[in-house]
Amino acid sequence: MSAPRSITADDLSLHPPVEEDAQLVAELMDVPVSADRPAEIVRGWREHWDEHGYGAWIVQEASGRRVGFVGLRAHDEFIRVTIRVVEDEGGDQLASRALRLVVAHALEWLPDLPLRIRVAPDDLVTRFVAESAGMVHVPELDHTVDADAWQVRELPYVRVADRIPARAREAMLRMWVEVNDAGGAVGFVPGASEEEVARVLDGYAAKLAEGGAACVALNSPLGDLLGFGFVVQPAGATVAHTGTLERIMTDPARRGTNHGALLLAGLHRAARERGVEIVTLDYRGGTGLGEFYTRYGYREVGRVPGGVRVAPGDDRDGVIMAKAL
Ligand SMILES: CC(C)(COP(=O)(O)OP(=O)(O)OC[C@H]1O[C@@H](n2cnc3c(N)ncnc32)[C@H](O)[C@@H]1OP(=O)(O)O)[C@@H](O)C(=O)NCCC(=O)NCCS
Numbered sequence: 001m002s003a004p005r006s007i008t009a010d011d012l013s014l015h016p017p018v019e020e021d022a023q024l025v026a027e028l029m030d031v032p033v034s035a036d037r038p039a040e041i042v043r044g045w046r047e048h049w050d051e052h053g054y055g056a057w058i059v060q061e062a063s064g065r066r067v068g069f070v071g072l073r074a075h076d077e078f079i080r081v082t083i084r085v086v087e088d089e090g091g092d093q094l095a096s097r098a099l100r101l102v103v104a105h106a107l108e109w110l111p112d113l114p115l116r117i118r119v120a121p122d123d124l125v126t127r128f129v130a131e132s133a134g135m136v137h138v139p140e141l142d143h144t145v146d147a148d149a150w151q152v153r154e155l156p157y158v159r160v161a162d163r164i165p166a167r168a169r170e171a172m173l174r175m176w177v178e179v180n181d182a183g184g185a186v187g188f189v190p191g192a193s194e195e196e197v198a199r200v201l202d203g204y205a206a207k208l209a210e211g212g213a214a215c216v217a218l219n220s221p222l223g224d225l226l227g228f229g230f231v232v233q234p235a236g237a238t239v240a241h242t243g244t245l246e247r248i249m250t251d252p253a254r255r256g257t258n259h260g261a262l263l264l265a266g267l268h269r270a271a272r273e274r275g276v277e278i279v280t281l282d283y284r285g286g287t288g289l290g291e292f293y294t295r296y297g298y299r300e301v302g303r304v305p306g307g308v309r310v311a312p313g314d315d316r317d318g319v320i321m322a323k324a325l
Contacts, residue, residue: 158266
C-alpha cells in the first residue's frame with residue numbers, strides 16, 4: 001500500500017498544498033498575496049510532492065480553517081522539517097499536535113532517513129514544539145549559516161531486528177521491569193522480578209529465531225532505548241496476513257513526548273513489511289489504553305470479561321482491538 005497523502009485526526013488534518021494556499025503562506029509571511037514569493041513557495045512544495053510523494057502539509061483545523069504548514073524536504077542524507085502556524089492563541093499547541101502527527105506518519109511511511117529540524121537557540125517555542133514531538137538535540141549536528149547559529153534536533157529512529165540484539169537485552173529488561181513497577185500493563189504486576197521478566201523476554205528470542213516475530217525498538221539519536229514491542233505472526237497459511245502487536249512499552253521517565261505514537265508507527269511499518277494486513281493487540285481494561293489505540297485507528301473487536309487477574313479480587317477485562325493496515 002502506498003503512503004496516504006493526507007493525515008487525519010479528530011482535531012485537525014493535514015493535506016498536500018493546493019495553489020490557493022499561497023493566500024495562507026502570504027499571511028504567515030506577512031506579505032501581500034499579490035507578492036511573487038508565496039506562490040513560488042507553494043509551487044516548490046507541489047513540485048516536491050510530485051517528485052518524492054511527500055512534502056509540505058497544510059494544517060487544517062476541524063472547522064476547515066487552514067492555519068499553517070509542516071514542511072518536509074528531502075536532502076541527500078536526511079529529511080528537513082519546518083513548521084509554521086498562525087500566531088493565534090493556542091498556536092503552539094496546534095503546532096505541537098501537527099508536528100507530532102507528521103513525524104509519526106513519516107516514521108511509518110516515508111524513506112528511512114533521519115528527520116531533522118533546525119532551531120534558533122533563542123526560539124523557545126519551536127524548541128518546545130520539537131521536543132513534544134520527540135525530537136532530540138544532537139549537539140554534533142549544530143552549525144552556523146551566514147552568522148546564524150542553529151541547533152539541530154533529530155527524531156528517534158526505529159530498528160527492526162529478527163533477534164534480540166545482545167547489547168539491547170539489558171536495556172530492554174531494565175525498561176520492562178520499570179514499566180511493570182510504574183503500573184504498566186505488559187504482562188506483569190508491579191514488583192515482578194527481573195528473572196520472571198527475563199524468562200518472558202527470552203521466550204521471544206525463540207519466536208524470533210523461528211521467523212514468526214520481529215523485535216521493534218525505538219532509539220534516541222543519542223543511542224538510548226526509548227521503547228520497544230514485538231510483531232508476532234501466527235503459524236498457518238489462512239492467517240499469515242494477520243499479526244499481533246505485543247508488549248508495547250515506552251520509557252516511563254519520558255512519557256508524553258510522542259514515543260508511544262512513534263513506536264506504534266514503527267510497529268505498523270514492520271508489520272506491513274512482513275505482509276501483515278490486519279493487526280490486533282490486547283490491553284487490560286481499566287487502564288485507559290483503549291482511548292490511546294482508538295486515536296491510531298484501532299477499534300474494539302472483543303472483550304473477555306474478567307480475563308485479566310491483576311490481583312486477587314481485581315479482575316479486569318481483556319480487551320482485543322484490531323486495525324487494518
Ligand atoms: C501506552 C504507552 C506505550 C504510550 O506511550 P507514551 O510514551 O506515553 O506515548 P505518547 O507520548 O505518544 O502518547 C501520549 C498520549 O497518549 C495518552 N496515553 C498514554 N497512555 C495512556 C493510557 N494508559 N490511557 C489513556 N491515555 C494514554 C496520553 O494521555 C497522551 O495524550 P496527549 O497526546 O493528549 O497528551 C506507554 O504509556 C506505556 O508504555 N505504558 C505502559 C505499558 C503499557 O501499558 N503498554 C500497553 C500494552 S497494550
